Amino acid sequence: MAIPAALRLAVLLGVVLSAAVAEIRFSEIRSDGRGIILLDEFGFTHRGRLELNVSGVALSKTGLDLAGVGFFLCTRDSWFNVRKQLEDGEITCALQSDSVRQVLTFDKLGQKTRYDTEYKQDDANQYALVFANCLQEQQLRVSMDVRSATYNLDGKSGRRDYLSAGKTVLPRVYFLFSLIYFVLAGLWVYFLYKKRLTAFKIHFFMLAVLILKGLNLLCEAEDKSYIKRTGSAHGWDVLFYIFSFLKGISLFTLIVLIGTGWSFLKPYLQDKEKKVLMIVIPLQVVANIAQVVIDETGPFSQDWFTWKQVFLLVDVVCCCAVLFPIVWSIKNLREAARTDGKAAVNLMKLTLFRQYYIVVICYIYFTRVVVYALETITSYKYLWTSVVAAELATLAFYVFTGYKFRPEAHNPYFAIDDEEEEAAAEALKLEDEFEL
Numbered sequence: 001m002a003i004p005a006a007l008r009l010a011v012l013l014g015v016v017l018s019a020a021v022a023e024i025r026f027s028e029i030r031s032d033g034r035g036i037i038l039l040d041e042f043g044f045t046h047r048g049r050l051e052l053n054v055s056g057v058a059l060s061k062t063g064l065d066l067a068g069v070g071f072f073l074c075t076r077d078s079w080f081n082v083r084k085q086l087e088d089g090e091i092t093c094a095l096q097s098d099s100v101r102q103v104l105t106f107d108k109l110g111q112k113t114r115y116d117t118e119y120k121q122d123d124a125n126q127y128a129l130v131f132a133n134c135l136q137e138q139q140l141r142v143s144m145d146v147r148s149a150t151y152n153l154d155g156k157s158g159r160r161d162y163l164s165a166g167k168t169v170l171p172r173v174y175f176l177f178s179l180i181y182f183v184l185a186g187l188w189v190y191f192l193y194k195k196r197l198t199a200f201k202i203h204f205f206m207l208a209v210l211i212l213k214g215l216n217l218l219c220e221a222e223d224k225s226y227i228k229r230t231g232s233a234h235g236w237d238v239l240f241y242i243f244s245f246l247k248g249i250s251l252f253t254l255i256v257l258i259g260t261g262w263s264f265l266k267p268y269l270q271d272k273e274k275k276v277l278m279i280v281i282p283l284q285v286v287a288n289i290a291q292v293v294i295d296e297t298g299p300f301s302q303d304w305f306t307w308k309q310v311f312l313l314v315d316v317v318c319c320c321a322v323l324f325p326i327v328w329s330i331k332n333l334r335e336a337a338r339t340d341g342k343a344a345v346n347l348m349k350l351t352l353f354r355q356y357y358i359v360v361i362c363y364i365y366f367t368r369v370v371v372y373a374l375e376t377i378t379s380y381k382y383l384w385t386s387v388v389a390a391e392l393a394t395l396a397f398y399v400f401t402g403y404k405f406r407p408e409a410h411n412p413y414f415a416i417d418d419e420e421e422e423a424a425a426e427a428l429k430l431e432d433e434f435e436l
């Protein structure tokens with residue numbers, strides 16, 4: 001797990017720079033001497049708009065040429081251009097470059113302390129809104145409140161769409177996936193009813209996990225569509241967090257419980273297995289709190305970065321912790337297979353648990369690493385594809401878990417004839433050579 005974790009961090013740093021935030025943003029800048037401040041990033045279509053309202057402007061010095069202080073929009077490519085021009089000495093301030101689009105320079109301000117402007121962005125691309133202060137040498141410090149609203153006008157209706165170009169289909173994507181989970185939950189209820197004699201407690205727990213996942217996606221859909229319409233976050237604020245909270249905790253608990261073989265292999269949990277749960281559940285609570293803070297602060301503040309790191313760390317620990325019970329189960333099953341003569345039965349269970357181990361690793365790897373990588377390499381227009389990829393992987397994981405541990409399949413005690421038993425014993429010998 002060490003390598004994926006490191007890779008993740010590296011990839012995440014890429015994502016920090018590429019995250020497209022879509023809401024109306026308020027930034028308070030207080031006595032700030034930074035040369036460059038990144039305020040927002042947004043994917044514009046051909047009918048993009050930026051509303052910028054600057055108020056309470058206070059400068060630490062007067063009598064300077066304020067053409068060197070102001071806001072501009074630039075794409076990532078043009079930013080490289082600007083950097084090169086600056087290095088080559090062609091320009092002395094990013095605002096002078098012909099590769100950026102000036103939105104407002106402070107010389108327009110005159111004696112006013114507030115300024116409202118609307119900027120039409122007709123070139124479809126992903127732009128960053130940047131504040132530049134080229135009077136650092138004169139030690140100019142700036143205080144102001146910035147409200148920036150970025151949106152695209154809908155082609156037909158002309159309505160405002162506050163979601164970035166690549167994310168505007170997300171409400172529909174989430175809604176569709178939530179429907180799939182509700183259908184799955186329905187199927188699961190039907191299965192549970194049909195096989196009620198072989199259903200264990202854990203199968204009801206699985207139902208709860210499915211329903212929570214569906215509700216969480218439904219809230220996510222509502223949330224995103226609320227942002228799309230209004231530009232501010234969280235239509236179903238509290239519900240949204242409750243469901244994602246419960247979903248996170250229940251999924252990890254489920255993986256641990258299945259991994260231990262609880263209610264399949266044995267009706268109780270060993271002490272060390274309980275300990276894993278006692279680590280994973282509080283960590284999930286922390287991870288969820290971190291997620292809330294991350295959502296609320298947006299990627300350009302200091303808090304965001306700290307909490308993102310907390311989240312990553314906790315998540316990596318949880319992901320590693322859930323693997324232990326599965327490994328213990330596999331070890332126990334291998335020993336049991338060797339000693340109690342019921343090789344075939346145990347081998348079946350062993351294979352099942354080994355498969356489960358691999359699938360959990362794939363699931364963790366895919367949803368944590370591959371999805372971040374996808375997010376960084378896909379064009380801003382197709383950012384939704386990484387969400388679809390993550391949801392498909394999650395869906396595949398749920399379906400696999402449900403199918404492999406469904407009520408009946410999990411009774412591998414039914415008749416196995418002698419030949420099979422011998423074949424299994426043979427296989428088990430080979431098995432010994434396989435090191436986990």
Ligand SMILES: *[C@@H]1O[C@H](CO)[C@@H](O)[C@H](O)[C@H]1NC(C)=O
Binds near residue numbers: 051053
């Ligand atoms: C911000 O500026 C725009 C464009 O001038 C204006 O239409 C809007 O009313 C302003 N909003 C606020 C909150 O001042």
